[in-house]
Amino acid sequence: MSEESDNRPQVDRGAGPVLGTPGEVTAALQDVVTALLRAPAGAPLRALEAGAGKRIRLDVPEDAYIVGVDTDDTAMNLNPRLHERVVGDLHDYVASPDSFDLITCWYVLEHVERPEDLIARFARMIAPGGLVVLAVPHLWSPKSLFTKLTPHAFHVWFRRRVLGFPNAGRPGYGPYPTTLRRTIAPAAITALVARHGLAPVFEGYFEDEKQARFRRRLGITGRRWSLVRGLVRALSLGRLDAARSEYVVVLRRDPARPRPALSESLSTRA
Template sequence: MSAANQLLQEEINQLLNGRENLRVLEAGCGSVSHIKIPNSGELVGIDISEKQLQRNEKLSEKIVGDLQTYPLGKNQYDVIVSWDVLEHLDNPKDALNNLFESVADKGIIVLAAPNIVSIKGVVTKLLSHSMQVAFYRYVIGDKRAGIDDQGPFKTYLRKAMWPDQVKKAALEKGLIVPYMNKYEGPVPAHLREKHKLVDILFGFIGAVSRTILGKNRDLTHSDYMIILQRP
């Protein structure tokens, strides 16, 4: 587990401490989970791709549906996790409102997504989908990229899913934000490890952006994680 995932996991464990038999929704579940929900009872997954759902072996209930429109219902889930999904939605605001409504009292929503205000965010926004597939296949070395709903998925990175906008929208709906972290995600970390020049360049850009924009605006922080809670 990466350091960022570990930090998030500790925060989740603390927030859910003492709670049992939790009803969990993985929204845009794909085929894998990245964090463990302690004392989870039922694990429901929704995804627009039937193939992704078929590959997921952890779920107790599978829903083929579009997060932006599927009626998840009010106060349904104690924990909602949506990991690397918001960037793929044409209308993330509708999906977020759906999740905000569907989380139960004292429940939490865990979101992970790319940060647009970063080198990776801007490059991703500029690349067409076929260029992204080529990047994952030939630069990252993922031979399955673009095949059989294995990703990369079409990416929009709409403003409503930018980290500060998500926080604002959640606060407006009466949720609180116990945790937020912007960090260097797996893709830039992989590239830095593989190529010395990229490592030096990213190190330089990170230092310059922190100096000019402030320590919370590091352009190498390609991803964010946020926990929202209904009080």
């Protein structure tokens, strides 16, 4: 067994957040979604891909009706599962209350100015008992802090020249400009959604695959990686964990809790 595999975090499916590799955490998330997701009687499941991109992230029934919303029409045109493609800003997208049984917002909130407004909109769009799935960079990780403190042009250069993605920054391909507001931190999301009748039923953390490949190229594996993680935790007084660079959460709408009015849900604009 390699030194790297000896020190790789093992998936923990017990109480509390799930920790593991991207594949392990995503599989655990999928299990929760599959177990809890329900379509209306006699009707197909309706799903919203908020920031659709080139593919859907979760397995849904084949007869599910999927709506995609994204500003990047090039990326959406590469997504074969979408029944509707809405080109535009998610802040401008309007849907009736209780329109969707599943809303997936995968690596979008870190790119918008007011992620709390989108979460409030999702809370109105989701049907009773429905699920909202969010994936964001873990704000309190070295990767996110480095991203926030460096310009977008550097992110494009780094992904092309260092990570080896030649299409980075071209139409239909990331990276996209980031805002990384504090409202996408795990604790902030949990506090925010509680006001909108949503509750976490799953949380997970994992290390970004691109970060993992890069550190392995530098020889930061095994005991060296454990040392780096420990040093980061010590210097940040326990706030940062280099191995928890990504955060995913499944939120369920409480069927019994009334939803606040839209004017009460959205934050006040300056």
